[in-house]
Amino acid sequence: MTTPQHAELTAKGRLVGEIPANTMQIIADEIREHGYTLDHHASDEIRSSMGGGGLQVLWRDEALEAHLHGADDVKLHMIREGFLHFLDHADPSLADRVIWTGHRLIDKYPPNFRVGEVVSVKPHGKAYFRVKMKIDDVESFTAPAMHFRMWLPEPGCDPVWPYLSETGRTIWPGKSDGMHDPVYTFIAADAATGEIQFDVFRHEGGRVTEWCQSVQAGVQVGLSGPGGGRQPEQNWLLMGGDETSLPAIRRILERADAGTEGHVFIEIEGAHVIEEFPAPDGVIIEWLQRDKPGQLLDRMKAIPLAETDRHVWLATEKSQVQQARSYFRDEVGIAAQESYFSAYWTRGN
Ligand SMILES: Cc1cc2nc3c(=O)[nH]c(=O)nc-3n(C[C@H](O)[C@H](O)[C@H](O)COP(=O)(O)OP(=O)(O)OC[C@H]3O[C@@H](n4cnc5c(N)ncnc54)[C@H](O)[C@@H]3O)c2cc1C
Incomplete structure (x- = not known):
């Protein structure tokens, strides 16, 4: 379904100027490559249903138009990021030239990123630390995937958080920002208290192990997700x-x-x-x-x-x-x- 449903969020991107001739074909190829459904594919129109929303790309009067709709901020953001990623495959300079209208996030952070606060870190058996953190909007952060990424600054350094660029794209901290971003697995999430829990395996040389040994309640940590992992359907x-x-x-x-x-x-x-x-x-x-x-x-x-x-x-x-x-x-x-x-x-x- 690529038609916006009632109460869905919508956005429109317009790209003019020099555009490689094979851009529409590349977008269609990328949609398929990423496993999304290609509902319609012609030289001047592409429609695709993408997780929780949809994308329509039109080629009109030497300009490219993208119509996006999504069930909520996160869905619309992921579809916009997907579209910009597809454009990168045609020419990495195109994404910055897209002019967006419609729903835009004016939040400080991307919608799939939270700054959480440490509630407690306690030993769990002899091999793990159990970390409890408080975050906003637990439900949308934890469902339906199993994992998330934690963003930690180097000891003694200020954190560098991701932000949204003018084109609506997430700019993640780079290697030179010194952020450590390992992935963990939710073991509990409580919408009522706003708390999530995860278990950190203690191992030699582990930066998170060292962090767990000294971190205090109230410290702020970046979290992005949810991402990846699914319950097998088979028996x-x-x-x-x-x-x-x-x-x-x-x-x-x-x-x-x-x-x-x-x-x-x-x-x-x-x-x-x-x-x-x-x-x-x-x-x-x-x-x-x-x-x-x-x-x-x-x-x-x-x-x-x-x-x-x-x-x-x-x-x-x-x-x-x-x-x-x-x-x-x-x-x-x-x-x-x-x-x-x-x-x-x-x-x-
Ligand atoms: C989808 C996913 C889910 C995950 N869920 C969890 C989880 O719930 N709990 C959990 O503890 N981990 C989990 N991990 C693994 C975790 O992200 C990595 O072990 C990560 O490297 C931990 O960062 P660190 O700071 O401890 O070690 P780093 O600072 O990244 O690494 C330091 C050194 O430790 C070594 N190292 C890393 N992991 C291990 C290990 N397990 N044993 C021995 N040496 C190691 C590295 O090779 C490196 O030399 C998950 C990973 C993925 C991809």
Whole structure:
């Protein structure tokens, strides 16, 4: 559906002057590439339904017009960012020349960014810190994805937050701004108190580990999201992970249908990481001591896969994820919609 619905937010962008001849084709290709539906594609008009809204691009009188509509600020912003990204593929100088009318954000921050305040940081078992933070508008920040990015300045430095440019585009802090931006997994979100919680695995050299050891309540932290991660829809699961993905594994198994079956391997540095958590009776959970390189993938490979209604899930160190993805996707033929392979951290990075 690319027609604005009642009460939807709308915006119009107009681009004139020199525009590469293949821009309309590139926009259509990019829409497909990003997995959005291309509802209509002609040389002078493109229509696409994009998450929670839509985009119509018209080529009229040597000018390009983009009509955007979205259910709320975040949706409209993401569609605008998507359109500007598609334009970049035609020519990176085009985005800054788009003249926007209609709904514009005048907020200080992009709508998918919040400045949160630390409520508490306490040890959770021996392997984690449990962080509680207060943020505005918890519901729209946490649904429907599982993860978010945290933005921390270098110790003793002022934070640099993202902002919206004149063209409505998010300008994220760059490497030279010294911000650290690791990803974490929500383990709880309470709209009534405005609080979210997440678990930080303590590891040597970890900047967030060091931050957790000294941070005080009331300190401000940047958070962007939500982003990525989804509850598998299938009822047979083969999962693998480590300490960093244990919060996501717990979350998925806690929410899985009671009749779900499967096998879960969690590779850990020692018995102090092991914890009890709710999971369907038909799911076998095995904790693996991290002492044999490659064992996590070997153990996953040894499990006979269900023929249908199956999901293979792995989140751990990057090199293991790359091997697993090429084995399950390329050799076994597991499709993208029945699998999730994500590098949660990179050794020596
Ligand atoms: C989608 C997603 C969800 C995630 N959810 C969580 C979560 O809920 N909880 C959580 O704790 N982590 C989670 N992670 C992993 C986390 O983002 C990374 O471990 C990140 O590097 C942590 O930053 P840091 O400041 O601790 O370490 P950094 O300062 O980034 O890294 C410092 C050094 O530590 C090494 N390192 C990083 N992670 C590990 C590790 N696990 N073990 C050993 N060495 C390591 C790096 O290679 C580097 O040499 C998630 C990652 C993704 C992509």
